[in-house]
Amino acid sequence: MIKIISDSTCDLSEELLNKYDIDILPLHVVMGDKEYIDGVNISPDEIYVWSDEHKETPKTSAVGIGEAINLFRKYIDAGEEIIAFAISEDMSTTANVMRIAAEELEKEDKIHVIDSMNLSTGVGHLVVEAAIMAKNGESAET
Template structure:
């Protein structure tokens, strides 16, 4: 039997975690002196309230080697596949590798550096779960997933620059003028890191619509099985607008909506929205 796990930054919904029987390894969120577990005893709305009241950014931390070992010990499987946020963004990957060594199970614990975040990881997890259901071995799944990683397309458009500024990811001047001018950067995950790709202007309905329309050609060449709409607290009307746009494309078998977890939300702030998919293999 193969058990698939992921750190909590995969941002899969509880329904998808249950459907695909995914084990979750939570990261830590620190609000001042208080420490919480992502997805366990803190919500993004708790973080926004604290951050706005204190004008500080939360701290986040990877699970320890002992944390990972203790979670693995709760399962009884022949092989384990663990997905982690990009190794360039966190020590989750290295800690999972160390846990495998400590348990002397390097041949049975396959740790995958997703080189991504949020449902960029989630897309890979679902692919792996379906491969496991079809009877593929852990080694076969790992090999196939490694080939899929470069084809994941993950990007987000940010509602406010305040949280990126508080986290040291943009200057105070850029945040001030960006917010004043209603500029909203599109940030993409490329080669395991984040980089700005474009800037939009205006109110949410306009800039989110522009963001999705800019991706239409890329979406037409996506794997048709599924696409994610992942957000950190957008209005239902905005999500429906994006979902309707994707539905009218008549491209995807599943259009999945998820809410970003506490770790991802603490860095991007409220109102961030992304459309994530896997590029179709080139013939």
């Protein structure tokens, strides 16, 4: 079986995440002197409000290596293969963090990290399409 995972920049609704059984690795969002976990203790609406009020774009930091390892291990231990999507490597080191997590688990052959070369809806479309393909029995190589 194939498990689809994405970082939180895919901006998919809870409805789509549940429908396609997609897990999220949240990025960290830095707004002023406070740090939040995207989608956990701050919502997109709150980010937009802060950005409008402060006339600046919040900073982000990649997912933590421990967070990636813990999520990946859950599915690897269950015998699943993982396809993990990340925000464009031109914008974040998230894809590299995911690759390092795969190396730490010694499962580079079972964890396939995809640099989406995109952000937001662009990532989301790729993630949903991969989830549909996995649900239809396609292999990770496809």
